[in-house]
Amino acid sequence: MFATGSNRRRRTLPTLITLVAFWTSTNPLAYGADPKSEIHHDAGPMRPLPFAESDSGSAAPDLEIESPSLPDATHVHIEITEADFRAPPDWDSLKDRVLADIIPMVERLESELEILKLREGNHLAKYLTTNTQSFELPGLRGEINAIDHHPFFRIVHADTKLSVLLVDEKIAPESHHLRQVVARQHIDAGEEDPKGRKSGRDTVVVRRQGDRLVSEYLPRHIPGSPDWWGDYYHASYKETQLGDYALASYCTVMQMGLASCLGLTRWMLGTSFDVAPIVISGIFAALIGSRVGLYRTWSYRGSEASKILKLSEVGFANAYAITIISKGANVVFNITDPHSLLLHSSIAFNNACNQKGRVSWQKVAEIRERLRYSAGEYDLTAFFERWTPKGFLHWLSKTLGTKDATVKIGRANFYNQNIYLIPFTLKLAGLVGVGAKVTLPFLGYQIDTGPLLLLASIPIALWVVSQYGKLCLRSVKSSLAHLKIQHGASEGERRVELESLIAAKEHEIEMVTKINHQLGAEQSDVWSDLYKPHKLLKRVSLFFVDTAEEIHKIWWPITRETAKHVSSGCAEWFLNRLPWRNKT
Numbered sequence: 389m390f391a392t393g394s395n396r397r398r399r400t401l402p403t404l405i406t407l408v409a410f411w412t413s414t415n416p417l418a419y420g421a422d423p424k425s426e427i428h429h430d431a432g433p434m435r436p437l438p439f440a441e442s443d444s445g446s447a448a449p450d451l452e453i454e455s456p457s458l459p460d461a462t463h464v465h466i467e468i469t470e471a472d473f474r475a476p477p478d479w480d481s482l483k484d485r486v487l488a489d490i491i492p493m494v495e496r497l498e499s500e501l502e503i504l505k506l507r508e509g510n511h512l513a514k515y516l517t518t519n520t521q522s523f524e525l526p527g528l529r530g531e532i533n534a535i536d537h538h539p540f541f542r543i544v545h546a547d548t549k550l551s552v553l554l555v556d557e558k559i560a561p562e563s564h565h566l567r568q569v570v571a572r573q574h575i576d577a578g579e580e581d582p583k584g585r586k587s588g589r590d591t592v593v594v595r596r597q598g599d600r601l602v603s604e605y606l607p608r609h610i611p612g613s614p615d616w617w618g619d620y621y622h623a624s625y626k627e628t629q630l631g632d633y634a635l636a637s638y639c640t641v642m643q644m645g646l647a648s649c650l651g652l653t654r655w656m657l658g659t660s661f662d663v664a665p666i667v668i669s670g671i672f673a674a675l676i677g678s679r680v681g682l683y684r685t686w687s688y689r690g691s692e693a694s695k696i697l698k699l700s701e702v703g704f705a706n707a708y709a710i711t712i713i714s715k716g717a718n719v720v721f722n723i724t725d726p727h728s729l730l731l732h733s734s735i736a737f738n739n740a741c742n743q744k745g746r747v748s749w750q751k752v753a754e755i756r757e758r759l760r761y762s763a764g765e766y767d768l769t770a771f772f773e774r775w776t777p778k779g780f781l782h783w784l785s786k787t788l789g790t791k792d793a794t795v796k797i798g799r800a801n802f803y804n805q806n807i808y809l810i811p812f813t814l815k816l817a818g819l820v821g822v823g824a825k826v827t828l829p830f831l832g833y834q835i836d837t838g839p840l841l842l843l844a845s846i847p848i849a850l851w852v853v854s855q856y857g858k859l860c861l862r863s864v865k866s867s868l869a870h871l872k873i874q875h876g877a878s879e880g881e882r883r884v885e886l887e888s889l890i891a892a893k894e895h896e897i898e899m900v901t902k903i904n905h906q907l908g909a910e911q912s913d914v915w916s917d918l919y920k921p922h923k924l925l926k927r928v929s930l931f932f933v934d935t936a937e938e939i940h941k942i943w944w945p946i947t948r949e950t951a952k953h954v955s956s957g958c959a960e961w962f963l964n965r966l967p968w969r970n971k972t
Contacts, residue, residue, distance in 0.1 A: 494530075496525065500523065501532055504521070513539070516532060517764055527545070530542070530544075550590055553591060570593065589608075624685045626682060630781065630785055630794065630795045635805065651666060676702070677805065688754055690942075694942065704735070711731065714820070744846055745811045745814065748849035748853060749849045749853075750804065771795075781794075810845070811845065817842070857903070
């Protein structure tokens with residue numbers, strides 16, 4: 389079991405985690421996936437009839453064929469054994485049955501796709517990019533989506549928990565985009581456990597080759613293995629485009645501007661003006677803003693404790709960079725000085741409150757992304773072409789090494805970074821202090837207002853998330869009611885089209901309700917913890933328990949498996965270079 393270990397390991401765990409946590413959670417580039425499994429994905433519409441045949445062209449067998457037990461990729465087990473990943477199902481014995489089972493869903497998706505083609509015309513790909521088309525049949529869940537302007541089908545087979553991707557033969561097996569979709573099935577698919585963790589799904593890619601169907605079974609990998617890191621990288625990484633650099637510039641201006649306003653506020657309250665927070669904020673904004681797609685995906689993944697731990701790494705780097713430049717390295721690293729210890733405690737408190745608040749604030753953007761309200765891009769190419777010299781974008785694209793000269797900013801990235809400005813401002817105010825002091829009642833102790841603002845923002849963020857989740861649910865219900873009224877007054881093809889839209893809205897209501905529950909957006913008593921100390925203490929205690937469990941049962945096994953492969957790879961590399969190993 390990954391989660392087992394001796395008492396000695398548990399005693400040394402905090403030290404080990406401190407050394408390797410940042411590298412473990414942010415370095416997926418160290419390994420690549422097995423070239424044999426690097427597939428990829430675009431797809432055209434699939435016709436239902438051929439899926440009744442196997443690779444050999446024989447007719448599909450009876451649906452009552454018994455299937456062997458498979459790893460459960462829907463219900464997450466925290467203590468994962470290596471056998472769960474090293475004993476994949478026998479796909480050769482299952483493929484005829486699975487392909488036969490999914491025929492009804494293929495037919496349903498095909499008919500829905502034809503309706504969408506008639507309705508959207510040349511805008512079909514854009515529509516699929518910004519709208520979820522999901523459908524359910526007994527034992528099957530299907531989805532129409534688009535990649536590289538081509539629709540494709542994804543079907544979840546409930547009995548085997550497999551994710552089946554139906555792609556067109558025009559899509560190259562080595563396509564990078566298909567590789568990314570498969571990696572996301574391995575890492576980010578599957579239903580969540582109560583704490584937001586997912587175990588992924590084993591995936592099958594089915595494509596045409598002439599008159600035959602070819603299926604390729606692609607199981608998940610052991611967490612921490614090179615192939616798993618390859619999946620983690622492909623599921624997270626997105627190539628940087630001109631729009632990302634434009635967003636980075638916007639983030640830099642906004643964060644440096646807010647830091648300057650805070651510095652002026654401190655100066656007006658009698659504190660010296662400090663440029664360090666402004667400069668460091670600009671550097672971090674530029675670095676993270678240009679890779680915000682990767683950063684967003686990385687920070688959304690996992691339980692709340694995992695998100696806070698990962699974001700804390702960047703938060704500590706930012707806080708200590710500002711503190712060292714502002715106060716000097718001697719003050720920060722002189723651990724014998726009581727003021728230094730107080731400084732470290734203040735930074736730790738600031739970071740803990742900030743990341744808790746940030747995770748809460750970003751749930752608004754996360755809800756929008758899961759519901760695909762923020763799908764698509766803002767195309768600013770025409771604006772830049774009008775206000776910059778002719779050929780400037782092509783020169784800039786060539787200089788920065790991007791693929792094209794268009795300036796498109798992802799809506800999800802834009803919303804994420806704008807919402808982050810709220811906890812960013814509060815964090816900076818709590819870190820450097822705004823100058824004004826508040827005397828605590830009864831104690832007579834003075835505390836800076838910055839940390840108080842940061843602490844107070846957490847229940848405010850939870851309340852905002854709660855209200856936004858309810859707003860989304862009301863909006864979808866209102867749209868459904870309007871469609872039903874239209875349906876009652878329509879006839880013929882329009883009536884059939886409305887039935888499809890009504891089914892999609894009903895599914896969306898289920899999805900919104902589920903997302904609200906998973907992210908805690910359905911809660912209505914977020915303020916009660918402030919007035920009931922026992923509830924607040926219980927929340928804090930449970931968070932520390934969750935964090936310890938996350939480190940012990942998730943991060944440590946991944947770190948251990950990674951270290952095992954790194955050490956064996958280094959040993960093999962070294963032994964192969966010994967002089968006597970090369971002698972014939």
